[in-house]
Amino acid sequence: xQTVTQSQPEMSVQEAExxxxxCTYDTSESDYYLFWYKQPPSRQMILVIRQEAYKQQNxxxxxxxxNFQKAAKSFSLKISDSQLxxxxxxxxxxxxxxxxxxxxxxxxxxxxxxx
Amino acid sequence: NAGVTQTPKFxxxxxxxxxxxxxxxxxxxxxxxxxxxxxxxxxxxxxYSVGAGITDxxxxxxxxxxxxxxxxxxxxxxxxxxxxxxxxxFCASSPLREGxxxxxxxxxxxxxxxx
Numbered sequence: 001x002q003t004v005t006q007s008q009p010e011m012s013v014q015e016a017e018x019x020x021x022x023c024t025y026d027t028s029e030s031d032y033y034l035f036w037y038k039q040p041p042s043r044q045m046i047l048v049i050r051q052e053a054y055k056q057q058n059x060x061x062x063x064x065x066x067n068f069q070k071a072a073k074s075f076s077l078k079i080s081d082s083q084l085x086x087x088x089x090x091x092x093x094x095x096x097x098x099x100x101x102x103x104x105x106x107x108x109x110x111x112x113x114x115x
Numbered sequence: 116n117a118g119v120t121q122t123p124k125f126x127x128x129x130x131x132x133x134x135x136x137x138x139x140x141x142x143x144x145x146x147x148x149x150x151x152x153x154x155x156x157x158x159x160x161x162x163y164s165v166g167a168g169i170t171d172x173x174x175x176x177x178x179x180x181x182x183x184x185x186x187x188x189x190x191x192x193x194x195x196x197x198x199x200x201x202x203x204x205f206c207a208s209s210p211l212r213e214g215x216x217x218x219x220x221x222x223x224x225x226x227x228x229x230x
Binding site for chain 2: 032
């Protein structure tokens, strides 16, 4: 089964600075999809960004971008110009092309933003 | 649209009691799923459904039952609650048309404590 590892339980960033959250995954598949979800204190999970593995170009969504390294099985999230509202748990997730009913999540990284 | 709604928000049960966690969505999504979130483990899939009358097991199905009689509703039943089922439960839905690239829309979660 695929596993997703987030090696940073907690991260901290100064407001307006840039922070990178790490995610690695283990798979033998060639086609899959990767996601970053944000969970603020309200507990509501919100999609931040997603990437299709067959696309080499890194996805971007405003201040959020990813560094997708397929060979290294790495999918890091970069948050630029950090804002207080970015403080949350961030989960990396993997979804197979072949068994797309099963989404695998990492353990999460808690991001603190300091004013 | 209300999106994905879950009731109750909090629940305390005694060991051996049964209960049903309710989930409803008003987006006409075919796919619905239940996850549990435990500290340090991210979200794990319990059961999922790809349409009315169709359900299947996820990663951690033991002790839980589901049914899908309508597109809108996907209740999760705990048959005989155990302390190991203390967790936060999330319901999610997504349309099937984009396949595994779909964004999943999550409910606000139910915090369940089993004494």
